[in-house]
Amino acid sequence: MEPCGVVFSEFHTNGDRSHKHDSHFESSGEKGIIVQVLKADAQGRLVVCTVKQGGQAPDRVEVRVKAAGVNRADLLQLAGHYPPPPGASEIPGLEVAGVVARDQGPWHRGQRVMALLDGGGYADRVWVPQGQLMPLPDNLDYIQGAAIPEAFLTAYQALMTIGDLAAGERLLIHAGASGVGSAALQLGRLLGAEVTITCGSNDKAAFCRGLGADRAINYRAGDWWQGLEEQDLILDMVGGSYLDPNLRSLALDGRIVTLAMQGGRHGQLDFARLLAKRATLTGSTLRNRTSAYKARLVQRFWRRFSDSFVSGELKPVVDSSYPWQQVAQAHRRMAANENRGKLILSLES
Numbered sequence: 001m002e003p004c005g006v007v008f009s010e011f012h013t014n015g016d017r018s019h020k021h022d023s024h025f026e027s028s029g030e031k032g033i034i035v036q037v038l039k040a041d042a043q044g045r046l047v048v049c050t051v052k053q054g055g056q057a058p059d060r061v062e063v064r065v066k067a068a069g070v071n072r073a074d075l076l077q078l079a080g081h082y083p084p085p086p087g088a089s090e091i092p093g094l095e096v097a098g099v100v101a102r103d104q105g106p107w108h109r110g111q112r113v114m115a116l117l118d119g120g121g122y123a124d125r126v127w128v129p130q131g132q133l134m135p136l137p138d139n140l141d142y143i144q145g146a147a148i149p150e151a152f153l154t155a156y157q158a159l160m161t162i163g164d165l166a167a168g169e170r171l172l173i174h175a176g177a178s179g180v181g182s183a184a185l186q187l188g189r190l191l192g193a194e195v196t197i198t199c200g201s202n203d204k205a206a207f208c209r210g211l212g213a214d215r216a217i218n219y220r221a222g223d224w225w226q227g228l229e230e231q232d233l234i235l236d237m238v239g240g241s242y243l244d245p246n247l248r249s250l251a252l253d254g255r256i257v258t259l260a261m262q263g264g265r266h267g268q269l270d271f272a273r274l275l276a277k278r279a280t281l282t283g284s285t286l287r288n289r290t291s292a293y294k295a296r297l298v299q300r301f302w303r304r305f306s307d308s309f310v311s312g313e314l315k316p317v318v319d320s321s322y323p324w325q326q327v328a329q330a331h332r333r334m335a336a337n338e339n340r341g342k343l344i345l346s347l348e349s
């Protein structure tokens with residue numbers, strides 16, 4: 001790894017060095033653009049570095065980043081447990097809010113936007129496929145905008161496109177106070193579900209009730225599944241030891257959508273119960289989906305819910321924001337499970 005300070009490296013596309021002759025950039029005719037990024041130094045600490053990117057891809061929208069969302073994936077990537085998918089940037093960062101730098105397709109210079117990324121968001125500029133942008137509503141600032149894409153699109157995908165949630169159904173969300181959980185519980189309520197969440201403290205439980213959860217269970221206070229009514233859909237970010245109690249808690253024809261394995265990679269599956277409940281057990285990720293898939297997801301989500309962000313029915317949940325030079329503090333807070341909602345890095349001084 002290069003020492004940071006001023007680093008000139010031949011980054012192309014999103015920063016992937018393997019695309020040295022990427023036609024996107026050759027056709028732009030630009031020799032390189034200086035970009036400030038957060039990059040790991042020799043000690044593995046993220047520091048602001050200057051890198052030279054190959055130029056602007058003609059089919060992508062250049063965004064001047066004002067704020068970037070922090071995600072568990074960033075921590076996992078830095079720890080070497082979650083490499084970026086092929087073609088994605090090595091720079092962490094899955095979502096940003098900012099300003100469009102130049103007219104491009106339906107997007108115009110100066111427009112305030114939010115973007116879902118494959119990576120590269122810890123930077124002062126990103127180049128985003130057109131379909132992965134959403135307009136930032138006037139009532140939201142950049143910090144709030146950067147809290148929306150990854151959490152809400154992950155929750156939307158899990159609840160609606162995979163979980164097939166219907167009004168009146170019972171929805172159980174684990175890690176209810178997390179970025180994804182706090183988005184999912186708001187979406188679940190808006191869709192007319194009865195929402196129960198689990199979380200690791202009474203404070204977080206109260207916080208989730210404040211966001212609209214019908215029931216909030218502190219899993220540290222006892223077995224969360226005791227006395228729980230059967231659930232139609234379970235949004236699981238724990239995996240491991242939760243597999244069996246999840247299945248026990250499921251209603252007939254119930255669905256479990258697993259998004260993470262914070263509680264372990266392996267669990268014990270009772271096939272008899274799986275069959276008897278006609279259960280569906282699904283896993284999913286968002287990051288490694290194609291651009292076309294993400295564009296469809298973004299479009300459907302925004303068509304359905306943009307008005308709800310304007311009216312305030314849906315709110316980006318910001319735990320706290322940090323100047324991006326203080327990224328280590330934000331990561332420490334997330335690693336300690338202290339955040340309720342999203343942690344955001346601000347690039348505005």
Ligand SMILES: NC(=O)c1ccc[n+]([C@@H]2O[C@H](COP(=O)([O-])OP(=O)(O)OC[C@H]3O[C@@H](n4cnc5c(N)ncnc54)[C@H](OP(=O)(O)O)[C@@H]3O)[C@@H](O)[C@H]2O)c1
Pocket residue numbers: 070071072073150151154175176177178179180181198199200201204237238258259260261262263264284285286287334337338339341342
């Ligand atoms: N598959 C996908 O498409 C996708 C997309 C985005 C995120 N994710 C994953 O979804 C999870 C939530 O993401 P996020 O960004 O919202 O994370 P986050 O805000 O950092 O929240 C994660 C929370 O999970 C809880 N937790 C951690 N370890 C646990 C354990 N062993 N048992 C029970 N709860 C535990 C903690 O809350 P408590 O204090 O309540 O325990 C923690 O604060 C992460 O694991 C992330 O990697 C998946």
